[in-house]
Amino acid sequence: MTKYILFFIWMACSISFVFAEVELPAIFSSNMVLQQDKPILIWGQATAGEAVMVRLKGNEKQTVADDAGKWKIKFPAQKASFDAFDILVEGENMIRLENVLVGEIWLCSGQSNMDYNMKLRDNYRQPGRGIDLAAEELKKPANPHIRLFLVERKKGQTADVGTKGWEICDATSLAPFSAPGYFFGKELLEKVNVPIGLISSSWGGSRIEPWTPEYAYRKSPLFSEEAGSDGETKIDNSPVGEMYEGMIRPLAPFPMRGFIWYQGESNVMFHDARYYDKQKLLIEAWREVWQDAKMPFYYVQLAPYYYSKRKDKMQHTPEILPWFWEIQTRCMDIPYSGMAVVTDLVDELSDIHPSYKWEVGRRLALWALAKDYGQKNLVYSGPQLKRKKIHKNKIVLEFSHLGSGLKQDGETLTWFEIAGDDGGYLPATAIVEGNKVIVSSEKLDKPQHVRFAWNEAARPNFFNNEGLPALSFRTDKKEFAQSPHQLYVKEIHQGPIVDHLHADVIASKNKSGFETGQMVKIDGVYHMFVNEMFDRPHRDMRIAYWTSVDAENWKRESTMVESIPGRSPFNPKSEVWVTGVEFNEEENAWNIFYVAYRAGDKEKGEIEGNDYAGRIWRAKSVIPGKDGIAGPYAEMGVIMQPDENSQAWEGEQAVAAFNPYKVGDKWYAFYDGHTHTPRGDWPVGMATAEKLSGPWERMPEGHNPVPISPEFNENLQVTELKNGGYLAIFDSMGDHEIAYSLSQDGIHWQPEVRLKIQSDDNLWAEPGDHATRTPLGAVEEEDGTFTVVYTAMYKKNEKTFYGLGKCTLAWEK
Numbered sequence: 001m002t003k004y005i006l007f008f009i010w011m012a013c014s015i016s017f018v019f020a021e022v023e024l025p026a027i028f029s030s031n032m033v034l035q036q037d038k039p040i041l042i043w044g045q046a047t048a049g050e051a052v053m054v055r056l057k058g059n060e061k062q063t064v065a066d067d068a069g070k071w072k073i074k075f076p077a078q079k080a081s082f083d084a085f086d087i088l089v090e091g092e093n094m095i096r097l098e099n100v101l102v103g104e105i106w107l108c109s110g111q112s113n114m115d116y117n118m119k120l121r122d123n124y125r126q127p128g129r130g131i132d133l134a135a136e137e138l139k140k141p142a143n144p145h146i147r148l149f150l151v152e153r154k155k156g157q158t159a160d161v162g163t164k165g166w167e168i169c170d171a172t173s174l175a176p177f178s179a180p181g182y183f184f185g186k187e188l189l190e191k192v193n194v195p196i197g198l199i200s201s202s203w204g205g206s207r208i209e210p211w212t213p214e215y216a217y218r219k220s221p222l223f224s225e226e227a228g229s230d231g232e233t234k235i236d237n238s239p240v241g242e243m244y245e246g247m248i249r250p251l252a253p254f255p256m257r258g259f260i261w262y263q264g265e266s267n268v269m270f271h272d273a274r275y276y277d278k279q280k281l282l283i284e285a286w287r288e289v290w291q292d293a294k295m296p297f298y299y300v301q302l303a304p305y306y307y308s309k310r311k312d313k314m315q316h317t318p319e320i321l322p323w324f325w326e327i328q329t330r331c332m333d334i335p336y337s338g339m340a341v342v343t344d345l346v347d348e349l350s351d352i353h354p355s356y357k358w359e360v361g362r363r364l365a366l367w368a369l370a371k372d373y374g375q376k377n378l379v380y381s382g383p384q385l386k387r388k389k390i391h392k393n394k395i396v397l398e399f400s401h402l403g404s405g406l407k408q409d410g411e412t413l414t415w416f417e418i419a420g421d422d423g424g425y426l427p428a429t430a431i432v433e434g435n436k437v438i439v440s441s442e443k444l445d446k447p448q449h450v451r452f453a454w455n456e457a458a459r460p461n462f463f464n465n466e467g468l469p470a471l472s473f474r475t476d477k478k479e480f481a482q483s484p485h486q487l488y489v490k491e492i493h494q495g496p497i498v499d500h501l502h503a504d505v506i507a508s509k510n511k512s513g514f515e516t517g518q519m520v521k522i523d524g525v526y527h528m529f530v531n532e533m534f535d536r537p538h539r540d541m542r543i544a545y546w547t548s549v550d551a552e553n554w555k556r557e558s559t560m561v562e563s564i565p566g567r568s569p570f571n572p573k574s575e576v577w578v579t580g581v582e583f584n585e586e587e588n589a590w591n592i593f594y595v596a597y598r599a600g601d602k603e604k605g606e607i608e609g610n611d612y613a614g615r616i617w618r619a620k621s622v623i624p625g626k627d628g629i630a631g632p633y634a635e636m637g638v639i640m641q642p643d644e645n646s647q648a649w650e651g652e653q654a655v656a657a658f659n660p661y662k663v664g665d666k667w668y669a670f671y672d673g674h675t676h677t678p679r680g681d682w683p684v685g686m687a688t689a690e691k692l693s694g695p696w697e698r699m700p701e702g703h704n705p706v707p708i709s710p711e712f713n714e715n716l717q718v719t720e721l722k723n724g725g726y727l728a729i730f731d732s733m734g735d736h737e738i739a740y741s742l743s744q745d746g747i748h749w750q751p752e753v754r755l756k757i758q759s760d761d762n763l764w765a766e767p768g769d770h771a772t773r774t775p776l777g778a779v780e781e782e783d784g785t786f787t788v789v790y791t792a793m794y795k796k797n798e799k800t801f802y803g804l805g806k807c808t809l810a811w812e813k
Helices: 002-020 134-136 179-192 216-217 243-249 275-289 318-334 358-374 501-509 626-630
Strands: 033-035 040-045 050-057 059-064 071-076 081-090 094-110 144-151 163-169 196-202 258-262 299-300 338-340 384-391 394-400 406-408 416-419 425-427 429-433 436-440 449-452 460-462 487-492 515-521 523-535 541-548 555-562 575-584 587-599 610-620 634-641 656-663 666-672 686-691 713-718 726-730 737-743 753-756 772-780 785-796 798-810
Touching: 033 196, 040 081, 040 179, 040 626, 059 071, 094 144, 094 179, 094 243, 094 726, 134 179, 134 358, 144 449, 179 196, 179 358, 179 425, 179 460, 196 243, 216 406, 216 726, 243 275, 275 299, 299 358, 338 358, 358 436, 384 449, 394 449, 416 436, 429 798, 487 753, 501 555, 515 626, 515 785, 515 798, 523 575, 523 772, 523 785, 541 575, 555 587, 575 610, 587 626, 587 634, 587 656, 634 798, 656 713, 713 772, 737 785
Parallel strands: 033 094, 094 196, 094 258, 144 196, 258 299, 299 338, 515 772, 575 656
Antiparallel strands: 040 071, 050 059, 050 081, 081 094, 144 163, 384 394, 394 436, 406 460, 416 425, 416 449, 429 436, 487 798, 515 523, 523 541, 541 555, 575 587, 587 610, 610 634, 656 666, 666 686, 713 726, 726 737, 726 772, 737 753, 772 785, 785 798
16 A cells, blocks of 8 residues: 555656646757847746746846746847857756857748758759859858758647757758758848848748638638638638648747748649738738737749649649739738849749749848848849830830849840730830830830730840849739729628519529529619520520619510520520620620520530530610610621631530620620530630621630639629729639639739628528529629629429529628
8 A cells, every 4th residue: 555655646746847847939949049139038838836037148037837837038139149158947947048149030931942952852953054052052061150940841730840949050950941041041141240040931832821820811801701710711722820830820929030931833823813912911910920010021923934834723824923923023012021033043944943042042131131131222122113104106114123224135125025005915125225125016106015024934134233133014904993802792682583483484484594694784774684494404595685673673574585496416506595795886786695506416426415516696786776775686697606716625515605895995705615525624715806796806825715713614794893904703613602803904814713692591502513503794883882693593392493693792891
C-alpha cells in the first residue's frame, strides 16, 4: 500500500512540474531578431497564477499567468544593433534565449515562386543569362547579421508553427529558404546596415484564400453569403484559412516591419475576377492581427507564362494574364502597398518558375527602401501610364516613375498596339521622345486607344534608365460607377410567378413549361419572349410573347414562332429557341433571333435524341417603331450557321443561342456551342457585325471561346449598364444558381460569379438536377437594382413543370 501512495505522490509532483513549466511560442528562440523601434512583446504559457519574470538587456519585468495560463510582457522599443545579447525567462523553470539581435524583420509568404529555394530544385531551370547568384551565395561563409526562420507546411488550427527556430544564415539554413526572401533581406542589410530577420512561410500551388482567416470572409459584405456562418468555409471552391491558421496566426503579434508576397498563379488559372478584393481582405486581416494598420505589403506581379497552352479545365486565352496584371496593378491602390514587375526576368515562357530571384528580391527591396527606410530619391518602380493625348493620327503617352529618363532596347518599342473606335487592335509603332512615347500605325488614321504588353508572352523592351520595366496597361478600360463583382441577391420571390396552374398556361395547353428567352422593359411595361415546351420538355417548342407591368403578374399575348412538327434529321426547324430581342434603329423595327435545330441522324452515327446543326434565324417586326414589339414578325432568313468559318469548339450542336448587343457603332453577340461525341462542355464565343441584320462574322480563335466559365456558358443575355460597362447574365449549370459576368468594353469579359437565387427553404426541386435553368436577362431599374425573371424546374405533387421565377439583384455598397 505504501508503494502505491508513494507512486501517486511521485506522479502528482511530476504532473505539477510539467504544468508549471514556462513555455514560449516557437517564434522565440536563440539566434532570433527583434524588431527595432517597436515595443518588444514577449508572451507564453505557464500554470495559472504562476509568476513569470523576463530579463532583457538589463531590464527586468514580471507578471502573473492568467486563469488560462497565458502571460505577456512588453518592453520599450530598442534601437538596432549588431551587439548580441541573451533573454532570460523564468517561472518554475528557466529559458535562456541566446545570441539575440535587434534589427528589421519581414515575413515572406505566397506560393511556389516565393517558396523557390536557394538551392535549385532538380525540376527548375538554370538561369539562361549570367551566373546563378543563388548558387554563389551558398558558397559564402555564414552571415551572422541575417537570421532565418523557416515555417514548415501545416494546415488548420494549431497551437504553434512547425519550425527549427531561428538560425544564423549559412549554407545549411539558407539552402531550403526562400530565394526572393533572402535576396530581399540581403539588399536591406547592404543598404540599411542593421541586422535582418526573415520569416519564410509559403506553400507551392496555394491559392490566396487559405492564407486569409475564415472570419475575414464571413464578415465581408462581398463574401459573407458565400462564406456562410458555420461549417467549413469555401470561397470559389477553395477552403479558407487553412494555411493562415497553421502558418501565419501563431506568429502574431510578434512585432515585425512588414510583408512581402509572391502569389497568384493558382488564382489566375481559374480567372479570379475578385482577386483584388481577396488581396485587400488578406492585407487588412494580417494588419489587424499584428495590430498595425500601416504595415507595408509589397508583392510581385506574375511573370509572363504560356497559360493558354495549359491543359486546364478552364481554357485560357493569351489575354488572361494581362487582365490579371491589371487587377494586380489595381492592388497598389490598397494603402502601403507596392508591386515589383518582372516581365524581363523570364527565359522560357513555358517555365512558370523563372530564375533570377535575386533581382526579384532586389526590386521588392527598392519599395521598402524608398517607402520605409527614408531613401526618398530612390527609383523603385518602372514607368506607369499617367495620361494619353490624341494628336492627329498619333497617340502621345505620358508616364510617372520616369527615373532619370525613359529608354528602349532597340529601334522601336515592342508590344504596343493601337485601336480606333471599333476596338480592333493593330500592331503599332512606338518610339521614345524625351519623357513621352509616341504611338501610331500607318493603317489607322483616327486612333483612340493604346494597349501595352497585353499578352501573356509580352517581354517588352520598355524601361526607365534605372532598368525597371514599364507596367502593362490599356487605355480603353471603362470604370464602373459601382464596384465590380459585387452583385448580390437582394430579394427572392417565394415560389413561381407562373406555374402549371396559371390560367394562360392552361388555356395555351403548355404541358411542360418554359425554357430560355429574353425580357425587355419599354415605357414601364415588361415584354417577355419565351420558349414554351407545349408537349415534351426541350423537344416540342414554340416562341410565345407575354407582358406584365410588374414582372410578377404576366399575361400571355400571342404565339410568335412555331416549330415544324415532326422531329427528324431532315427537319431544320424541329425545335425553335428564342434567344435575343433587340430594337434596330436602322430598320426602325424590332428583331427577334432564335436558334433552330434538326435531330441527330442515326444513319450517320449521330445521336438521335441530340440537337445538330444549329442555325440562327432573324425575324423583323412588321409594324414600324417600338410599338411593333407585339408583332407580327416577318421571317428574314438565316444569319449564322455551320459553314467553312465554323470553329472546332462549336461542335456538332453548332451555333446555339444568340444575343446581340451594341458597343459604340458596332454589334456583338454571344453564341454557344457543344460537342456531343465525346461529350464536351458548353463553351461560348462571340460574333460581330457592322449592322444588326448582318453579315455576322465569328471573332477569331484566341478570342473565342471566351473564358467566362470553365464548363457551362449558355443563353447569355447582355445589359448595357447605365453608368458604363456591360453585364451578362446566364445559365450556370449550378444547383439553384444563375451566373453573371462583367465587362468594361463589351468585348473582354471577366470570369463568372454565381448567385444562389432560390433559398434553402424555398427550393423548387432537389439539388443535383440542374433545377434552375435560365435567366431571361437583367432589367436595370431606376433605383439601380436589376429585375431578373428566370425559368426553373418546379416539382410539386409529382408534377414536373418548368415555371417562371423572379428575383432582384443589387450592387453591394
